[in-house]
Amino acid sequence: MRRVDREHYAGLLRLAYLVLDDGDAPLARARRVAAGAARVRHGGHPARRARLVALLLTAPPAGRHRLHRLFVEPVRTPPGPVRAALRELSPHERLAYLLRCDGLTAPEVAAELGVHRESGVRADFRDVDRVTAAVDGRTGLDEAAQRAEIEAFEPDLVRLRPPPAVPPAWRAGMAAVLAAALVAVAGFVLTRPDAAPGGPAAIDPGAWQKTGTPTINEWPAQGGRLHDAGLLRRAADAWRTDRRDPPLGRVFVLYAGTVDGAALVVLRDSPGPRDAPRVAQYFERRLSRGVESVRTLGTGAGQLIMLGMTWRYLVPPWLRDVRAAMPSRRSPDWQPVAVRDGLSDPLPWSWFTPRCQNYVVFQMTSRPAAGGRPRTVTQLAPHNPQSAAPQVWFRDPPEQEERFRWAALHAVACEAAATLTESGDLRLGHLWSGELPEGGGRATLLTVDASSPAPGGSILISEDGRALSERGGTNSATTSSAGTITAALWWRAPRRWHLVAAAGPSVARLKTVGELGSHEKGAGRPGGTPLLVVPGPRAGGTPPETARLPVVQVVAYESDGDRTVVSPS
Template structure:
């Protein structure tokens, strides 16, 4: 019985570790360690083997083995070829399914060590099915026929006598190279990530993530850095593009953390990966694509801490609620911030908080989540004077808490105030705000009517603007439900000469104010009804040079 268990466990370990290099020695060591202990039985041994393969996989393969020996038993060629295209944890999920476990049982066995759900298991099984073209029974038969510890000497080369001397020389040289590689430490045959000089960013007046210096107390741990880079390169979903560099390497809450970024070139956005090594698990836990190459805050796992580039100073944060911000200074040491209070992140505000920093003479505002995979958009104001005003804070409140836009996938945001004033029918003071996103490029912006404390007074409306358009010619229109009736509220920047409404409510017009303010158009609508049954109306914005654009309230 023990021999049968040993064979099944060795097969599982070998096919999980195999990268085409015959890992018989490390597979044997892993199985031997898994079979130690008082508790017996195949499930208990397999669980220990899974923990070893995921948390502390044996290294130091015998490099002469593949040169001198070959498997003597049947090799699962189709399945093995398919597994070579998967990272080790996905191979393990597949092999456990073919070992008789159901998808929920596989998740229960693996989720102790790494994040996994049923969809991941189903996706891996489907990928192997597609690559092999075999059904489950044929795959299982091919795997069970494989005996990795049954080997034989490779046959000698068959070459003409005249070429044997030359071949012998080549073989001897290759053998010496293999023997030399055998004495190299296991991690040295993998490319180490780049470490960026601490002063690289000072040579650029506007540094980007390419100049973000490597920081952290574990930068000298070359093996850790190599393991992290190797794990990201093996990531099946989001592998790096181009070279890999270290942003941070240190110990956070008892775990070893390495944060890496890739170098995709000008046509693709930079990605950031976070690699953790904990007592019971190791691996890449999140990959996020940045919306911009400018240095920005990066959430570290679920630790409530952030990586901060050295050119962003005087860091402070606040929850985007209330009429005025309650800023709290955030300490930063060696590029890593102190943790924020976990209860700051509320679903009401999309789990986002507001950071403000200084960079030279500029104030930088950024919205940051507690999810390392979510976007962290910077916020710009079309009128920089709005940055520190109450109306600017109300705009941030509306963006994060009033549903003006979805932040989790947003690029950088540009906010513009088209109009502020009193609403009719006793509606109080309000601001018509435009929100433009940097991605997707050229996407039409959105507008919303907000109160003085950032509460949404309308559904989102349409604009004629995008992230790059000039605020002077921007126009927006929304439907607003006053205490008495529906009203169409439209406003534009000072570069628009007049606004005119056309459609079911007839034609109405308002010209720009002589004081330099843009035009405001308020059109009375129906007294009753819901948003789904509102009249069809369009607003035409006329510029002095004859250009015009059409805005449709949504």
């Protein structure tokens, strides 16, 4: 199936599933109807949608006994407020609401449904408005938040079913036949050296109180099912036998409890000092069990860990006063998050929408018990339990201005100043602030460095964190000192491009070499920040005009005679 067809099919499947959903996971029926609508080759999305409506209103229901249901079952994600509200409506009302969300006006929805009056549908634009108002009232969400929940819902997710229960006599016979077949084919059985049976180990509950800098190695086990030896053993064995991401070294338990009706065990491995540990999440639900996600931590420091699709987070005991905010807002609207036995309350559903790389900002107070000083911890936590969750630091001397801190977080999460999904911990720096030429307004040159071995980046941002340039380069891959860091990037003014370069107070002067010629600028005063702005070519045409920018490098001369070279990227 071509890519455009797959995209159309995904939208058609979502619409069909939500119309048919009565809490029974109607994935097979929804697939059949969506596949029939996707076969329409002419007329684009409106024609496919019209065909889908016809199939939903006129096609007979599919049989419930399907062979594939013996092996897989739909992933039953907890319904959000919109899905819960739709289940209280009739299928015809759900269809009217979803067509309205798909961009049709109320009269257009009535006309789309009116073609199929033989199916018993009686709807005019007042009925469509009534259904829309009913969902508004039941959810308390605005139109954008309702549409975001619908677009984020992915019904086409399945997991393997556990083997069905069989009588003991059959089980013994099947085991004997299987054993004979394995011996005949292989003659022997290979066993993983790290697949020894048994449950996971547990950390001493008081270990984190004996160090001023606790990490995941001191994170104690929490939760109400730590004494369920069978659950812990099944979880550890399931991870050890995982073919794609098995654990390295000894397996430890971080959490074991019941969350939203499902048994959950969170495990971590111990790969050694050269590799970051990984965290696995094992769920047991009705007719379903297994490891559902494995994530590598950016560092060994204690981090919040999202638990499946529960909108909850696992919190180590030394992080207190947890609060969260959406990075898309102009200023932080911190909301307190309650934590009980290491498990946070769920965040509002409306926060989990596809924006700002699907990240939420958390701030906590780290209070180690063994003489460590309390400090504020900032972390960007994802909606996806498999994505990285970087902690955020600010370069020394620490930037105390809350406005800059929030603008920097907004730029990182929402303005592509960094790619968070695979990022290590981030260190953000305020290198320069001032007025741009040609009436460009006030800007800040933000540096972004990741803990993973990768070149640093830079970006010009406005006072509210809006990106004013593409990413630029820094020399942070070769220097960790805030005083010697240098950044260079291209900024497009209304009439022409400008090369903008700035450096820390330990850099005495900056100089350009290359196709722009030789331009030089000093700090101007002891301890000052050198800034070099060089006019470039005129800004005309449309991208990818950046491919025609001059080849140039910036040389940073430090006060002690050292120098580094930076290229704008």
